[in-house]
Amino acid sequence: MAKVLIPTPLRQFTEKNDSVELAGATVAEVMAALTQKFPDLRKQLFNDEGKMRSFVNVYLNDEDIRYLQKDATAVAAGDTLSIVPSIAGGAAVREVERTLPVRPAGGV
């Protein structure tokens, strides 16, 4: 089992869990297990073609999987996978509702 750390912005899709223990031999398998357990997470992490979104980074322990074998990186028991999305907040943390384009049902 590997531990997957869920960052705050994504916890709304994981029933507020901040970490989840999942089985899988590779990063792809663990991520598949994660999105199977929490289907709402899928469109946050993957695009329509099933590729990991470029503003979501995944680290195996402290290493970026882009510099390992990406999805195919082997995961051992006791490893920690971190999902690190980009966040921009810093100053006003303004309400941006009004400027956001209305997205169709998929965006809800």
Added chain:
Amino acid sequence: MATVTAPLELNKDEILRYSRHLILPEVGMEGQKKLKNAKVLMVGAGGLGAPLGLYLAASGIGRIGIVDFDVVDFTNLQRQVIHGTKDVGKKKLQSAAESMLDINPYMQVDQFDTAITSENAFEIISDYDMVIDGTDNFPTRYLINDACVLLKKPNVYGSIFRFEGQSTIFAYPGGPCYRCLYPEPPPPGLVPSCAEGGVLGILPGIIGLVQATEAVKLILGAGEPLVGRLMLYDALAMRFRELKLRRNPECPVCGDNPTIHELIDYHQFCGVPNPKDVQPVTEPISGYMSDTEIDAVALKQRLDRGDKFQFIDVREPHEYQIASIPGAKLIPLGEVPKRVGELDPNTEVVVHCKMGGRSAKAAEFLRQSGFKSVKNMIGGILAWSDKVDPSVPKY
């Protein structure tokens, strides 16, 4: 980092003031003079800029530039400690400069009352040794990154969200840049916006002071800079973690064969409208209603008349506790898809949220789910407070 030419000397009062630095061998007279000769640019005098501005001023940095065009409001005071209640309504720039000069009159504060843009970034940044990014949006973060890489100025980065923060130094010689970490910004609307917004007031204090620490270390040339490492902080777990960051040889701006040699249109890059181009929202006539929208006044009239419609509040339960409109049923936006069965698709629905953005999404979803008549309440509960019932608190 500061190129020390003809160092400014410390006078007797300054020597007393910086005594606790001067007796630290790692700083000493030499280090304190480096600080005095340093020129640091802070972009943003908000959550991150507030604490770091105060401490950098106190530390004896000789010249600090601030870029900000915002005005202090009451909601800032929960975390932007450089501003006080008396400063509400004042330019953040002025308020910040006053606080900093009050702490340390032996420094210079340069005020840039503007947004940093592709047009002015080089001119503003080139005069400084480094930039501290305390902004709050993706276009500006990519802009600062690219400008710093192209001008070869370190970018001391920090960002925050709710209970979590990140910090690192980008554009340090040989080190990675923001694009190496995140080649592209998230599409607008996909990152949790206001529904998940909010920030623990203390959080920017921690992250801002990590940035300030790194800035001071860069100036002193002391210790190990936070380069090639992304520091993550989780306030709830009270845990700091560190991830490895690498320069991407294929990075379009700092890679081996860069393709970006000048600043681009960062709003377009991030897929968001340039605030410059957004027309001010024209105030609709009070009592406005169309097939898809209704304003607060028209809604009140219909509620008073006892019109039959389903009135739904799509905010979060904790927001409902702050303030609510009588008669509205709470179904948070995230729960709308699975609770849609609780609503009758043949009876009219009016949805509201805080400002009208989330409810627009809910309205669109309901329409696509076959609801015949769905109206979005313009301006949300804030408009209700403004136009119908001022006793409803704003937040």
